[in-house]
Structures are given as C-alpha cells and as structure tokens.
Amino acid sequence: MKVDFNQIKTTISLPDFLLELGWKIVEGSSNACPKMSNGTHTIVIKRNSQNQYTYWDVHSDNVRGRSIMDLMQEHLLEATGKMPTLREVGEILQNYINTNRITTPEKSRYDVGNTSLRPDELQFYLRQLQPYKGNYLRKRGISKESVESPVFNNTFFIREVKNLGSVYRNVCVKMYSEKGVEAISQRNEAFKGVIGGKFDCLATSNHDKSRPIDILYLGESFIDCISHYQLLHSGSNLNLVYVSTEGYIHGRTDEAVTLNP
Numbered sequence: 001m002k003v004d005f006n007q008i009k010t011t012i013s014l015p016d017f018l019l020e021l022g023w024k025i026v027e028g029s030s031n032a033c034p035k036m037s038n039g040t041h042t043i044v045i046k047r048n049s050q051n052q053y054t055y056w057d058v059h060s061d062n063v064r065g066r067s068i069m070d071l072m073q074e075h076l077l078e079a080t081g082k083m084p085t086l087r088e089v090g091e092i093l094q095n096y097i098n099t100n101r102i103t104t105p106e107k108s109r110y111d112v113g114n115t116s117l118r119p120d121e122l123q124f125y126l127r128q129l130q131p132y133k134g135n136y137l138r139k140r141g142i143s144k145e146s147v148e149s150p151v152f153n154n155t156f157f158i159r160e161v162k163n164l165g166s167v168y169r170n171v172c173v174k175m176y177s178e179k180g181v182e183a184i185s186q187r188n189e190a191f192k193g194v195i196g197g198k199f200d201c202l203a204t205s206n207h208d209k210s211r212p213i214d215i216l217y218l219g220e221s222f223i224d225c226i227s228h229y230q231l232l233h234s235g236s237n238l239n240l241v242y243v244s245t246e247g248y249i250h251g252r253t254d255e256a257v258t259l260n261p
Helices: 005-011 014-020 068-080 086-098 119-126 222-232 253-259
Strands: 035-037 042-047 053-057 157-163 166-177 180-188 191-196 202-204 215-219 240-244
Touching: 005 068, 005 086, 014 068, 068 086, 119 180, 119 191, 166 191, 215 222, 222 240
Parallel strands: 215 240
Antiparallel strands: 035 042, 042 053, 157 166, 166 180, 166 202, 180 191, 202 240
16 A cells, blocks of 8 residues: 555644544643643644644653654554554555545644744744833833843833734744744733744743853743842842743753753
8 A cells, every 4th residue: 555654644633533532622722732631641733844733742751743653653552562563554544544534634623733934924023023112011010120131131022013903012022942033922911922833932031151051940931030030130140041931831841941042
C-alpha cells in the first residue's frame, strides 16, 4: 500500500480521531486549540507550519510536536503490548483515509489553527507598536521609574485598535522564541490575548549579556514580573532576567527559558 505520511498528518482531524478512541475534551479547551485527556495523558493540539496536526503533553517536556503517527503507535502498543513500526501505523491510517473512515478538517467542528504568523503578518503588527504611554500600569501600582529601568525599558508598548468607532489602547509586550520575536501579548481593561505563537514563546526583560545572569525569574504575567522587580529589586545592580509565559504554560517552557537569555 502506498502511504502518504503528509496526507495522514493533515487530512485526519486529530481531535475527532481521538474522540473515537475515547479521549475527552477537558477544561481549558477551545475549538481552535483543543485540550484533551484519556485519563492518563493530557495534550494540547495545534497545527505546525506545514499545516500538520501536532500535539504536546502538558505534563511532559519530552512529548511535544508529535503527530497522529506517534499517538497511534502508542495506542496500539497499549492495546496489543507490541510496538508497531511507523510504516505499519501509516498503513492503518492510510486505510482509514482510503475507506472514508475519518473526519476531515473541513467537516470537523474543531477549527485547529496554526498559531504562528507569517513574517509579513508579524511585521504588520510590530509596525503598529508605539512607545508605552498612559496610566494602565500606574493604576496597577507600577511606577514610571520601574517602566524606564534598564531591566524593563522598551519592553512595554501600546497598540491602538479601532473597532466600531472606538479606539482601544492595548498594552503590549513582545514574545520571543529561539528565532526571535514571534508573538505579541496584548491586554486592556477588558481583554487580554496573544497575536502569534503563544505556546512557543516567552516575554523577556532586558539584561546584560556580557556577564553571567544572577537570578532568572519565571512568571505567568509580565506585569507580575515588573511588580516583583519593583518590590524586591528596584535599583539593584544584579543581572536579573524576568521571563513570562503570559498565562500559556506549555511543554517547551524550559527549552524557551534556556534559549531566550
């Protein structure tokens, strides 16, 4: 049998396939980014740059970027006690496609997207960022001195968004992967979200790259990070690094922390 591995990874809707295997949708899931569990493993699903369904285990750094091939291989091992080859798995899944025993992305309720942005899309949003101004941070107890400190200077920005005759001023921070800036975290009084690859990126503060890092702090909010700095390290000569997941804890956090500093 001819096996098209790319077709397998793109044509079979992974969330629907897992539902057939008995997996359940769990809290924190969305149609664009399903979160599912079989009682033992909990995974999050998205598409990669090749439009293939991939997943990572939220509790394991070793399970990330995997495809339906890996998942089916593990499923068959648990069911039979024998580890099938990827070729054998491919033939099984290809037969599902050939006999129309799958749910395709077009027929699925789960519109799983690629969270990354094309370079031109990213540049479009980056050009909209303006130097930070306003009272959003001040109302949360953050002083001007902290915002302009060497650790956080030029890490907060403003992006103006026009909608239905109103202008919203979102407070933004850039988020980095090993490739550089790949996402923008933004929030205002009634909204927060991320443009781009939120699950593979971290917001980071400034630090002196010519000398060793004294302390690295990991948080879930960049505003919490600057608050911590203001309370404990304002004016310090320590070489500090603050990194934030912006609320999106994922399997690559340790790797991203290693790469970004």
